[in-house]
Each structure stands twice: as structure tokens, then as C-alpha cells.
Amino acid sequence: MIGSRREKVASDVVRARALLALMLLAFGVLIVSLYNIQVASTSKYEIALDRQSMRWIRMPGMRGQILDRNGKIFADNRPSYNVAIFLEELRLVKAKVSETFEKLRPVVGYPATAGEKEVNDHVLNLKPLPLMAWRDLDEAALARFAEQCSMFSGVDIQVEAVREYPQGALASHVIGYVGRTNMLHDAQRPFHFYTDEMIGKSGIERRFDDVLRGQAGGRLMRVDVEGFHREDIVVELPKPGSDVQLAIDVTIQQAVEEELQDAVGSAVIVDPRNGDILAMASSPSFDPNIIVPFITTESWNVILQNPDHPLLNRAIQGSYTPGSIVKPIVALAGLENGKLDPGHVVHCPGYFMLGSHKFGCWLTYGHGDMNLANAIQSSCNVYFFTAGLAMGEEYIVHMAHAVGLGRQAGIEIGGERAGLVPDAAWKRERLDESWWDGDTCNLSIGQGPITVTPLQMALVTAAIANGGTLYRPRLVQGIRAPGGQTFSEQPATVANRLDWSDASLGIVRQAMLNTVMSARGTGRNAAVPGVAIAGKTGTAEFGPKALGKKRGWMIAFAPFDEPRYAVAMVLDHAATGGGADVGPRLQRIFGKLFQVTVSEAPPEAGHG
Amino acid sequence: MDRTLMVYFLKRLDWWLLAALLVLVVLGVLFVYSASYRGEGIPVNTDYRKQIVWAILGIGVFLIVALIDYHWLGRCSWLLYGCALLLLLLVLVIGETRSGATRWISLPWFDIQPSEIAKLGTLLALARFLSLSSTDSRRLYVVALAGVIAAVPFFLIFIEPDLGTAAVLIPLTACLLFVAGVPLRILCCLGVLGLLALPLGYQVLDDYQQHRIDVFLNIDSDPLVYGWTKQQSLIAVGSGGLTGKGYLAGTQNVLGFLPRSVADNDFIYSVIAEETGFVGAALVLALYAAILLCAFRAALVSRDKLGRLLSVGVATIIFSHVFVNIAMTIGMMPITGLPLPLVSYGGSFMVVTMCGLGIVQSVYVRRAQR
Numbered sequence: 001m002i003g004s005r006r007e008k009v010a011s012d013v014v015r016a017r018a019l020l021a022l023m024l025l026a027f028g029v030l031i032v033s034l035y036n037i038q039v040a041s042t043s044k045y046e047i048a049l050d051r052q053s054m055r056w057i058r059m060p061g062m063r064g065q066i067l068d069r070n071g072k073i074f075a076d077n078r079p080s081y082n083v084a085i086f087l088e089e090l091r092l093v094k095a096k097v098s099e100t101f102e103k104l105r106p107v108v109g110y111p112a113t114a115g116e117k118e119v120n121d122h123v124l125n126l127k128p129l130p131l132m133a134w135r136d137l138d139e140a141a142l143a144r145f146a147e148q149c150s151m152f153s154g155v156d157i158q159v160e161a162v163r164e165y166p167q168g169a170l171a172s173h174v175i176g177y178v179g180r181t182n183m184l185h186d187a188q189r190p191f192h193f194y195t196d197e198m199i200g201k202s203g204i205e206r207r208f209d210d211v212l213r214g215q216a217g218g219r220l221m222r223v224d225v226e227g228f229h230r231e232d233i234v235v236e237l238p239k240p241g242s243d244v245q246l247a248i249d250v251t252i253q254q255a256v257e258e259e260l261q262d263a264v265g266s267a268v269i270v271d272p273r274n275g276d277i278l279a280m281a282s283s284p285s286f287d288p289n290i291i292v293p294f295i296t297t298e299s300w301n302v303i304l305q306n307p308d309h310p311l312l313n314r315a316i317q318g319s320y321t322p323g324s325i326v327k328p329i330v331a332l333a334g335l336e337n338g339k340l341d342p343g344h345v346v347h348c349p350g351y352f353m354l355g356s357h358k359f360g361c362w363l364t365y366g367h368g369d370m371n372l373a374n375a376i377q378s379s380c381n382v383y384f385f386t387a388g389l390a391m392g393e394e395y396i397v398h399m400a401h402a403v404g405l406g407r408q409a410g411i412e413i414g415g416e417r418a419g420l421v422p423d424a425a426w427k428r429e430r431l432d433e434s435w436w437d438g439d440t441c442n443l444s445i446g447q448g449p450i451t452v453t454p455l456q457m458a459l460v461t462a463a464i465a466n467g468g469t470l471y472r473p474r475l476v477q478g479i480r481a482p483g484g485q486t487f488s489e490q491p492a493t494v495a496n497r498l499d500w501s502d503a504s505l506g507i508v509r510q511a512m513l514n515t516v517m518s519a520r521g522t523g524r525n526a527a528v529p530g531v532a533i534a535g536k537t538g539t540a541e542f543g544p545k546a547l548g549k550k551r552g553w554m555i556a557f558a559p560f561d562e563p564r565y566a567v568a569m570v571l572d573h574a575a576t577g578g579g580a581d582v583g584p585r586l587q588r589i590f591g592k593l594f595q596v597t598v599s600e601a602p603p604e605a606g607h608g
Numbered sequence: 609m610d611r612t613l614m615v616y617f618l619k620r621l622d623w624w625l626l627a628a629l630l631v632l633v634v635l636g637v638l639f640v641y642s643a644s645y646r647g648e649g650i651p652v653n654t655d656y657r658k659q660i661v662w663a664i665l666g667i668g669v670f671l672i673v674a675l676i677d678y679h680w681l682g683r684c685s686w687l688l689y690g691c692a693l694l695l696l697l698l699v700l701v702i703g704e705t706r707s708g709a710t711r712w713i714s715l716p717w718f719d720i721q722p723s724e725i726a727k728l729g730t731l732l733a734l735a736r737f738l739s740l741s742s743t744d745s746r747r748l749y750v751v752a753l754a755g756v757i758a759a760v761p762f763f764l765i766f767i768e769p770d771l772g773t774a775a776v777l778i779p780l781t782a783c784l785l786f787v788a789g790v791p792l793r794i795l796c797c798l799g800v801l802g803l804l805a806l807p808l809g810y811q812v813l814d815d816y817q818q819h820r821i822d823v824f825l826n827i828d829s830d831p832l833v834y835g836w837t838k839q840q841s842l843i844a845v846g847s848g849g850l851t852g853k854g855y856l857a858g859t860q861n862v863l864g865f866l867p868r869s870v871a872d873n874d875f876i877y878s879v880i881a882e883e884t885g886f887v888g889a890a891l892v893l894a895l896y897a898a899i900l901l902c903a904f905r906a907a908l909v910s911r912d913k914l915g916r917l918l919s920v921g922v923a924t925i926i927f928s929h930v931f932v933n934i935a936m937t938i939g940m941m942p943i944t945g946l947p948l949p950l951v952s953y954g955g956s957f958m959v960v961t962m963c964g965l966g967i968v969q970s971v972y973v974r975r976a977q978r
Binding site: 011013015016017019020024026027031033035037038039041042044045046048052053060213222223224225226230231327377507 | 647734785786788789842843845846847848849850859860862863864865878881885886889890893896897900901902907908913916920923924927929930935938940
């Protein structure tokens with residue numbers, strides 16, 4: 001009995017020990033599992049943790065400025081004061097957001113700029129970021145809000161940079177404008193959130209977007225389980241963009257735009273010494289400040305429905321029939337190829353008979369006997385019909401191509417029209433007709449299918465002015481890195497060197513000088529006392545003949561001996577012609593360029 | 609109690625057990641605070657203060673029970689068992705229902721959870737019954753009677769429902785029968801029978817109870833709640849790494865990914881593992897192992913069977929909770945509401961655990977002289 005009892009106790013002890021061993025073994029299993037999770041696969045869980053609680057937010061860099069050649073500002077940034085609602089502080093759900101809007105409304109004084117859709121999107125997708133309820137407060141609202149803002153928790157003023165164009169509509173086609181985007185995907189780093197960012201939509205703003213925009217920074221933040229912002233982990237400050245300096249001179253641009261205010265047309269002024277675009281204007285224009293930071297649908301429709309297309313940059317996007325302003329090119333083609341004797345005299349009876357077809361001269365009673373110089377000065381069509389037929393259209397086409405017609409000049413803002421120089425091959429392909437002498441006649445006086453842009457004509461004028469160097473247009477003069485003092489100079493580039501002989505060029509230049517300076521020259525309306533200006537007028541017919549629609553053209557350069565300005569100006573609807581309609585405008589522009597006061601004399605009627 | 613008796617008591621006290629218990633209680637308060645921490649400047653809820661009160665109360669209970677001769681407890685066991693059953697019945701009548709379960713009796717300044725008290729009551733009753741000299745544990749009827757003693761509270765807790773707590777009674781009964789000397793062949797047969805009876809019992813249940821068991825057995829059946837919690841707990845534990853993120857720096861809890869309703873009770877181990885890493889998590893497990901060792905040492909040196917069974921029973925309750933809770937935290941087991949003894953926020957279980965450890969201490973103090 002006693003023995004069995006001892007045995008029993010011993011068996012109890014063995015069983016208890018076995019039980020303990022089992023329990024400790026179970027703990028051992030837990031320890032091994034813990035090790036596997038915490039030590040062997042830490043990174044797996046760390047990644048899972050970061051994925052659910054870390055968010056990268058892209059922060060746009062400050063856009064660089066756009067300046068004129070003297071440092072006057074075309075495009076700048078100004079602070080915009082926004083009422084920002086910090087959702088994580090209010091723990092707001094959608095319903096409570098509108099409640100807060102209601103409370104803020106009387107303080108600000110006008111309805112929130114964030115629409116219902118924007119608010120809903122924000123609450124759903126952008127919870128960790130502050131919601132900009134009112135953007136760009138006016139001063140009164142800002143003052144009211146600043147006084148009372150301590151009453152609202154989770155609501156604060158946030159400053160945002162907004163693009164501003166201090167020169168208004170001036171050179172707006174060149175400068176362009178920016179637009180909001182929130183989807184700038186970054187291949188290098190996938191951001192979770194993108195704050196509103198401005199990207200260039202047209203002009204320099206668009207073509208130099210990479211330069212101006214700078215480098216976006218990032219904000220790494222932790223969010224909680226509901227997606228609200230909790231804390232910032234890393235803030236990588238964005239780098240501001242570079243400044244872009246244009247060759248444009250605000251003063252010259254203003255002078256040019258003043259002359260286009262009441263008209264539809266365009267003008268370009270080029271520095272013949274390097275191809276700098278000193279002014280580039282297109283009328284009608286638009287004020288980019290009404291497009292940025294946001295534009296109402298109505299205002300946008302007003303711009304879009306304007307029959308004169310204010311957004312169109314006529315200087316590079318307008319294809320115009322040139323008319324008589326091609327005559328210096330035709331003359332150079334003949335002279336350079338020995339097909340035109342400058343002394344040869346052609347009689348102009350006021351018309352020219354090509355077989356049974358009658359081509360008229362603009363002076364219906366005829367210019368009488370004309371040599372080349374006289375023919376340019378008086379813009380005699382009959383002389384050029386004869387000369388054109390004598391040399392053949394191929395030389396004209398060749399020279400037109402040599403001076404850059406029929407192809408894009410290569411301006412930095414892009415979007416150029418190439419224009420058209422028709423030849424036999426083009427006509428066959430396009431109209432399935434062969435070239436005939438009538439086409440040569442038209443080409444010789446810049447009529448027919450030929451089209452050019454004002455920029456092209458300004459560059460040709462510059463080439464005639466500087467002795468035969470066709471520059472590529474230089475709109476951007478330099479780029480300045482953020483914080484830098486100096487601009488890196490963009491070199492002037494030559495598109496083509498025309499080996500015009502001094503003799504031929506001399507004849508054409510002298511004839512162009514006479515065109516403006518002589519009392520009988522068609523360009524006399526552009527003359528400015530004390531300045532030697534050379535030029536050529538043009539009046540191009542377009543559309544159905546019966547309507548008698550005319551483009552008025554004039555190209556000019558000055559001063560004659562050491563040219564600093566080469567101009568091309570076109571008016572879409574000329575009442576009379578280049579000489580009468582464009583001449584006086586150029587006169588006033590030259591007057592300003594050379595600081596000569598020009599008396600307001602009524603323009604003399606005349607043809608170009 | 610006179611002075612010499614006090615000295616005798618203190619000399620024979622199991623200081624290791626007391627030390628392990630105190631460290632765990634302190635860790636518990638610290639991490640209940642951490643689990644309700646939301647970040648600088650944000651007020652922390654007052655759970656940790658209540659936990660301090662419960663801890664002090666628990667230590668008091670521990671010392672008082674340690675002083676009481678466990679034989680006296682043995683003699684009162686039927687009374688205590690009866691009271692526990694009464695409370696279980698009472699909770700079904702006047703209990704407060706929270707999220708579908710009726711587990712609490714609301715008192716003016718705190719709530720009590722009778723199912724926790726029932727664990728001790730059942731332990732006392734079983735230990736007393738199995739240690740009676742008239743009980744021959746090799747007899748089948750003894751096993752059957754022990755089964756009835758455990759089954760009544762099991763059933764009452766089961767219908768609350770509180771499956772987790774009810775389930776703890778199964779290993780408790782099994783371990784007590786094992787150590788009491790019930791032949792292994794009977795225990796094996798019981799085990800097999802129990803497994804076979806499971807599907808049968810399942811059919812008896814109501815739909816919602818079946819659903820609870822589905823959830824209990826398979827977390828995927830309620831992935832939105834349980835799958836999420838399991839995943840977040842795993843991320844918390846795993847991202848803790850070797851040494852953890854530092855006290856109050858566990859992002860899973862602070863950011864609310866670990867559901868706040870469970871962070872300071874059922875999932876407190878997840879908070880500990882995230883903030884102190886593998887080192888801290890293993891240390892906590894080591895402290896529980898120390899408590900188990902102390903309890904089994906008390907069982908082995910006990911002067912009689914009652915003391916042995918009581919100590920093993922307390923050890924089994926603590927082991928079951930620790931194992932199931934940690935296994936759940938690291939995704940090895942389905943999610944059940946079993947708290948971590950001495951550490952999880954909660955009063956009833958704290959006091960009950962302290963009481964149990966007090967019994968172990970009482971057994972150790974009155975050990976056989978060798």
C-alpha cells in the first residue's frame with residue numbers, strides 16, 4: 001500500500017515534469033516563429049508597413065522668370081493667399097467639410113473657389129494634403145480672415161506661387177501661358193500625390209518648360225489608417241527653375257504693338273547683325289493674366305469664338321501671300337545668275353500680254369520705260385513679268401529657297417508654318433497641271449500660291465541688310481541658372497550664307513533705299529527725317545477677286561549703312577495697300593526706334 | 609499573524625515567482641499606456657491608470673491568497689465553485705451585452721467577468737475532487753464526474769458566448785486529469801471521443817453560434833475584420849525587427865492600423881513586439897516560462913496532491929492564455945479574445961491570475977520539508 005502510494009507520487013511527478021516539458025516546448029515553437037517573423041523576414045514586413053503608411057508628395061519648383069533683353073520682366077510669380085483646410089486636424093468627413101465651408105463663407109465674403117467636385121475628389125483621394133477652399137483671396141477678404149482665423153481650428157492661410165505676366169498682353173504670343181496640371185508623372189520616383197503644378201501651355205512657357213520649371217522636390221509623409229497626414233518624414237526642397245532672357249526689347253515691342261492695336265496683322269523686327277528677334281507681334285492678342293491661374297469657360301469661349309483668332313501667332317503661323325515684297329528676291333535671282341541686265345529697259349504700258357492673257361500692272365496707265373532700279377522703286381509689275389519670264393521660274397524658286405522661304409525658320413517657340421514656294425513639281429503633284437508662263441508671271445510679283453510668314457520676310461530683309469547672311473531667328477538670348485548672376489549666352493546661328501555679289505546686292509539695296517527715300521518711291525510714307533531707311537512695299541490680293549481683299553505688306557531696314565533693324569509688317573485687311581496702310585505705321589515705329597518725332601501727316605495714297 | 613510566522617513566511621516565499629510577476633505587471637502598465645498613445649500632445653486615455661489600480665489590487669490579492677492555507681481553500685472549493693456557477697447564471701440574466709456577447713456584470717465602479725472567476729472555481733473544484741483520498745483516479749466514473757464538474761461552467765460560458773474562455777477549461781481539465789494519474793488509455797479515448805463529438809456539437813448550435821465557430825476556425829470567413837487585424841498584427845510584429853522601434857514609437861499602433869479596440873488588451877503583445885523587437889518579445893515569453901517553472905516547482909515540492917493539482921492547474925491556465933494569445937498575435941492561430949495574463953488591460957483577469965499565482969505561492973510556502 002505504502003509502496004504503491006510512493007509509486008503513485010513518483011508517477012505524478014513524472015507526469016508533471018512531462019507536462020512542463022511540453023509547455024516549454026510549445027514556448028520554444030513560439031520563439032522560433034517570432035524569430036522567423038521578426039529577425040529573418042523583417043524587411044518584408046517593413047516594406048508592407050511603409051507601403052500602407054508612407055506617401056510621397058511631389059512639390060513643384062518655383063518657375064523661373066521670363067525677361068526681356070534689358071531685364072524687364074515678362075513672366076513672374078506672385079504670392080496667392082489661399083484658405084486651406086487641414087483635414088487631419090478636423091478629422092472631417094465629407095458632410096463636415098461643407099459645414100466648415102458654410103462657417104467660413106461669411107468671413108471670406110464670397111463663395112469658395114473650390115467646386116463641389118474638387119472638394120469630393122480631394123476628400124477621397126488627397127486626404128493628407130490641405131484642401132484649398134478659397135484660392136487667391138482679395139485683400140479685403142484676407143484682412144477679414146486674418147482677424148478671425150484663430151476661431152477656426154484646422155483652417156489656415158497658405159501661400160502659393162501663381163504665375164503673373166506684368167506686361168499683360170505684350171508679346172503674349174511669344175511668352176505664352178501656363179496651365180494647371182496635377183498629373184506630371186515622374187518615371188524616376190512614383191509619387192502618391194501630386195500637388196497642383198503649372199506647366200507651360202504655349203509659347204516660351206511651353207517650349208522652355210523644362211528650363212523654367214526647375215526640379216520638383218518631394219515630401220515623404222506618414223499617414224494614419226484613415227489616410228490623414230500624421231508627420232513629415234523627409235522634406236526634399238524643390239529647386240527653382242532657370243530664368244529665360246529673351247532677345248525681345250519691351251520698348252520696341254510696345255512701339256510695334258501700338259501700331260497694330262487697331263488692325264489685324266503682324267510685325268517682326270530682327271537685328272540684322274545676329275538674328276535677334278527684337279519684337280514679334282500679332283494682333284489681336286490676349287492677356288495671359290486672364291488665363292492664369294484659371295479661366296472661366298465664358299472667357300475662354302470669348303477668345304475661341306473671336307473670328308480674328310487672338311491665340312494665333314500670325315508672325316509665325318500666318319501664311320500670307322507676299323505680293324511685291326518678293327521683288328528684291330526675284331531681282332537678286334536674276335542678277336546673281338546673269339539673267340538680268342540692270343540697265344535693260346522695259347516699257348510698261350500698264351499691262352502685259354501673255355499670249356491672249358492680259359496681266360495688269362497696278363498703275364493702269366503704265367509706268368513707261370523702266371530699268372531694274374526704277375522697277376523696284378515703283379514696284380512695276382510689267383518689268384518683273386518680263387524679267388521673270390526671261391530668267392525662268394527655276395532661278396526664282398532656287399533663290400526663294402536660299403533665303404529661307406518655304407521652310408520653317410527654326411524659331412525656339414516652334415509651331416511655325418513653312419509657307420510655300422510653288423514650282424513645277426509642286427504644281428504637278430498638287431493640281432496635276434503643268435507649269436506655264438502665267439505661273440512664272442505670278443511668282444515674279446509674289447502672287448499665286450506662294451505664301452510666307454512675317455518672320456521669314458523679316459529674316460530675308462535682315463539678310464539683304466547685312467550683306468547676305470541669313471540668320472536663324474534667336475528669340476532666347478540666354479538662360480540663367482537659379483541664383484546665378486549671369487545669363488549663359490545662346491550663340492547666334494547662321495542658317496545660310498548667300499554669296500551675293502556686292503554689285504547685285506548694291507543695286508537692290510539702292511533701289512530699296514529709293515523706295516522709301518525718294519518722293520516717287522512706293523514706301524515714302526515710312527520715311528523718317530534724318531534716317532536712311534530702305535524698304536519695299538507689297539499689296540497682295542487674296543480670296544475671290546471680286547471682293548478685292550488685300551494684304552498690305554512692307555519690309556524695311558535701317559539705318560542703311562549699318563543696319564540695326566530689319567522689319568516685316570503685314571496687315572490682314574489693307575484698305576489701299578502696303579505703302580499707304582503699312583508705311584505710316586512703320587514710320588512711327590522707326591521714329592521711336594531712332595527717337596525722331598514724326599509729324600502726323602495724312603498718308604499719301606499709293607500702291608506697293 | 610505573529611512576527612515569527614511572518615519571518616517564516618517571507619523566508620519560504622518564492623521570490624522568483626514574485627519578481628517575474630512584478631516585472632510583467634509593470635510591463636503591462638507601460639504597454640497599456642503605449643497602446644493608447646496617439647502621439648505627442650494628444651491626450652492618452654485613462655486605461656493605464658485603471659490598470660495601475662488593478663495591478664495594485666492584484667498584488668494585494670496575491671499576497672493575501674499566499675498567506676491563506678490552500679487546504680482551507682480546498683475545503684471551501686465547493687462553495688466557491690457554486691458561487692462561480694451562480695455568477696455565470698446571473699450574467700445570463702442581468703449581464704451587459706456588448707457586440708453580441710453577454711459576458712459582463714456591471715457594477716457601479718467596475719465590471720466583472722464571471723467567466724474568469726469560473727476558471728478558478730472550476731480549478732478549485734476539480735483539484736479538490738481529484739485529490740480526495742476517496743477518489744481513485746484510475747476509475748472511469750471519477751473521470752466522468754470530473755468531466756461533469758468542468759462541463760457545467762463550460763456550457764454556461766459557451767452560451768454567453770465566450771468560446772475562448774470556455775475553451776481554456778478543456779486543457780485545464782485534461783492537464784489536471786493527466787497529473788492526477790488518470791490512466792493514459794482513458795485520456796486517449798477521451799481525446800478521440802472529444803474530436804468525434806465536435807461535428808455533432810456543431811450541429812446543435814444556432815446559426816450565429818455556428819458562424820462564430822466558423823470564424824474561430826477559419827479567419828478567412830470574416831476577412832474584413834479578422835484578416836485585417838491578423839495582417840496588421842503581423843506587420844507590427846515583423847517590422848519590430850531585432851530590437852524594436854522604441855517605446856511609444858510603434859507606428860502600427862499610433863497610426864491606428866492595429867485596431868484601437870484591441871491594441872491594449874488582446875493584441876498588447878503585438879505592441880510590445882513592435883516597440884521592443886524580438887529581444888523584448890522573447891524576454892516577455894521568458895518571464896512567462898519563469899512563472900511556469902515556479903508553478904511546476906511548487907507542484908513538485910508540494911506536500912500533497914491538492915497543492916500539486918492546484919499549482920499545475922494555475923500553470924495550465926496561464927500557459928493556455930499565453931500560448932493562444934501569442935500564437936494569434938503572430939498569425940499562427942485564429943483570432944480569439946484571450947488576453948495575455950498580467951499584461952493585457954482588464955481587471956477581472958488580472959485579479960484572477962494574481963489569485964491563482966497566490967495559490968501557487970501558498971502551495972510553495974507550505975511545501976514539504978526536505
